[in-house]
Amino acid sequence: MPKDLVDVDAFTSPITVPVDGDPRNALSVEVPFQALADRTRHVFSRFDGAGEIDLPAPLSWIGYLGAGALQLETLNNADFLPARGALDVRRNFGLAWWDLSRLPRHASIVRVRVLLNPGVARAGTNRMKVELQRDNYGISFAKPISVTTTVVGSVFDDGTTDLQWVTIDLSGSPVAVSLGAQWSLEVAAGNDAATNNDRIRAALVELQSSKLSNL
Numbered sequence: 265m266p267k268d269l270v271d272v273d274a275f276t277s278p279i280t281v282p283v284d285g286d287p288r289n290a291l292s293v294e295v296p297f298q299a300l301a302d303r304t305r306h307v308f309s310r311f312d313g314a315g316e317i318d319l320p321a322p323l324s325w326i327g328y329l330g331a332g333a334l335q336l337e338t339l340n341n342a343d344f345l346p347a348r349g350a351l352d353v354r355r356n357f358g359l360a361w362w363d364l365s366r367l368p369r370h371a372s373i374v375r376v377r378v379l380l381n382p383g384v385a386r387a388g389t390n391r392m393k394v395e396l397q398r399d400n401y402g403i404s405f406a407k408p409i410s411v412t413t414t415v416v417g418s419v420f421d422d423g424t425t426d427l428q429w430v431t432i433d434l435s436g437s438p439v440a441v442s443l444g445a446q447w448s449l450e451v452a453a454g455n456d457a458a459t460n461n462d463r464i465r466a467a468l469v470e471l472q473s474s475k476l477s478n479l
Contacts (some may be wrong), residue, residue, distance in 0.1 A: 269298055271305040279303075312404030317476040324374070329449070329467040334360040343434035345461075350381075353462045362467060364447035370475040373416075376449055377429045377468045382421050390455040391420040392462055394430045399446040416447035421454075427465075438472060 276299035282292040307317075331351040336359075338342045343355035351360060367373070378394045386392075396416040416439055417432035443445065449469070455464040 269294070269301045271298075273305050273309045274302045275306045276300075276302045276396075284476045289337070309337050315433065319474050319476055322472045322474045323457070323476070324472045327367040327469045327471065329362045329469065331466060333362055334451075334464065335363060336360050346464070350465045352452075353457050353464065355453060356455055356458050358453040358457055358462075359450060360464060361448045361450040364449055364469070366471065367441045367447055367469075368471070369441055369443055371471040371473040372440045373432055373436045374435050374472050376417070376470070378449070378451055379422040379427070379429045379465040379467070380421055380430055380451070381427050381463035381465065382425050382454060383457060383462045384454070386421075386454050387423055391423060392454050393418060393420050393452040394432060395450045395452070396432050396463075397448050397450055398442070399448070401444055419477055425427070437475050441471075 267428055279296050279299040281296045284293055331349060332346070334351055337355070338344065338358075343353070344350040344360065345354060353360065356467055373396070376394075376396055380392055380394075382392050395418045398414045399411055400414060401411045417434060419430050419432050421430055423427055448466055451464050454460070
């Protein structure tokens, strides 16, 4: 009589199969079939019901953002001048930012780095500044009440004209990519960028996730 295999949540390894000379009986194929059934149950149980798979360990990756993807405070070439692989800011405290709306919803932000060339050595709040921001609007089709902006991290350049990575480090407590929010990575030029042009080159966004998803 046929029987059903009762699968269990286990990643069976290795899977042993019969070879020439082994007994030709049901048990010889039941053992590997059981192992495959258990593996199938193991994969299925990783789904959380939202089209995502729970991973046994967090997955980390880094996304690259080029200067060509920057959005600008104004479209005047007197203020912002694209260069090969960079953007020159010629406006005092001029703002440019990367739109991070495509961040995966199941991820957390570990750190962001922006590659800069300050035009002159500055001090205090006169320096170039990098901010990671989140505009919160919630998930509702009702009339919005308000949109609030949260500064998740803010760092100035190191006060020199060196080519440098300015880093917002969230690794001690990674920040989840929340739904109902617009994320952006903003770079502000120094106080005299109109005279001493600042240069923005690129950014790296480091993420991690305990889930696998195509969203």
